[in-house]
């Protein structure tokens with residue numbers, strides 16, 4: 352648009368220049384004479400001449416000779432000069448007579464003039480008056496000297512008269528407004544892209560001219576931020592109000608992208624303004640009310656460096672844009688999938704902001720990668736379900752933990768990067784917790800023969816406070832937690848199992864997955880399995896389980912059996928043959944909902960193993976959700 356406008360402007364001026372060249376010496380001139388001049392004019396005449404010169408010119412008429420029969424008011428014979436039906440003069444008589452226009456030429460108001468020569472009947476008798484001769488020429492109108500009282504001067508500053516026309520021009524430092532009439536102070540309008548610079552009001556230190564509308568833009572590389580430093584001599588006309596000076600007629604507005612613009616005025620220098628932006632726009636406005644002494648500032652820039660973004664544990668980051676660590680650089684975090692993920696709604700994109708900090712939606716705290724629970728990278732295939740205990744497969748039960756407590760084999764499960772859950776009876780001896788150093792924790796192990804490296808070490812042992820089983824007959828609250836000395840980094844062979852969701856229930860008939868390194872019946876021999884085994888067992892109705900225990904008591908005539916409480920549940924198969932067994936204590940019974948395995952039970956106790964009509968008894972983990980969370984939080 353700007354260019355188009357400039358082209359038209361140029362065209363306009365070149366045309367008018369050309370016109371000026373050819374017409375600088377207007378040749379429009381002519382003569383008018385009465386009929387038969389220089390012989391006496393005939394009677395009963397009415398002759399009219401309509402003279403016309405180009406627009407922008409006037410007609411200057413000089414009567415060179417006049418000899419018309421004189422009469423009072425020239426009512427007989429006359430020469431009348433009119434412009435636009437207005438009589439400029441009516442002449443008769445001779446040169447030097449009263450009705451003679453004299454030496455003064457007649458000037459038309461516009462570019463036309465009418466002459467009417469009229470003679471009377473009474474001159475029928477021979478007469479000697481020869482009439483008139485006149486010359487006319489076009490003279491340029493000096494538009495500049497004309498003052499229209501209604502609309503003020505034609506030009507706000509300089510009026511240049513040209514033949515047939517005029518144009519306006521401005522003093523140095525001003526430019527002509529689009530209206531071709533007003534001169535505006537030419538100020539601002541340019542972009543400051545240097546690393547530092549000086550800016551001041553037009554004419555500074557002289558007072559600012561009225562009617563200013565100056566725009567200054569400071570725009571430096573995005574990695575830099577601009578600081579404005581106003582000098583002490585600052586004065587912009589303001590109106591005193593209760594809340595301080597109000598910028599009514601004059602102001603300097605500072606605009607920073609995405610922020611409320613601020614208007615400056617008054618007599619006090621704003622001093623330093625750190626804009627924290629690489630782009631700043633200044634708009635200086637004055638009108639003809641009041642007077643501003645002006646302002647001056649020096650701007651400087653400084654580079655922003657946010658430094659390396661904080662590393663993300665179990666994740667990483669990618670730079671999306673910008674130079675590394677500099678202003679407006681964007682970094683995106685990611686977690687090591689599929690073992691870690693962000694919780695929903697986490698800000699993962701951080702921008703290096705002007706204050707030198709990596710931020711995302713007002714936070715400068717990097718996100719955290721949360722371990723993914725209950726989603727092994729490999730699933731036990733469906734057809735293997737019906738089989739009894741079989742060898743475990745790699746990575747299908749990555750939460751299973753092999754424990755060795757004082758030489759005794761037991762199981763457990765990973766529930767967080769520092770936490771193992773197991774049965775309380777595994778970690779107590781004679782009613783007291785075992786020593787941390789007596790516990791060996793093997794993670795990600797499927798074959799005892801391949802135990803390599805050192806076991807994970809226990810930092811602390813947390814037995815449920817209400818577990819109290821001095822004589823081995825009370826397995827109520829058979830749950831315990833081990834805190835590890837070092838957090839685990841998860842991979843496909845070590846992953847946590849989910850804790851039960853709030854309000855989860857156990858439904859009889861659901862299939863649980865129990866894993867362990869327990870005793871195997873091999874013919875008549877009972878041997879400890881070297882390879883991890885698993886078995887799928889049904890969750891059993893509480894009543895079915897308690898009546899099976901009652902039958903056992905009667906049959907064995909034995910009252911010395913632990914009792915079943917609601918903090919326990921049973922699992923197994925009515926026909927027997929599938930069960931957990933000695934050495935499995937503390938091992939997980941996992942249920943699967945919505946594609947995730949969760950810790951439903953902990954192998955606790957049973958009467959023999961796998962006998963028809965009997966079931967294994969498991970700690971009901973949902974009961975202890977609050978205690979588990981509290982213990983993990985407080986330790």
Ligand code: ARG
Nearest residue numbers: 931933934935936957960967
């Ligand atoms: N308390 C046993 C142990 O120390 C676990 C027994 C599980 N028995 C069963 N039949 N499910 O390993």
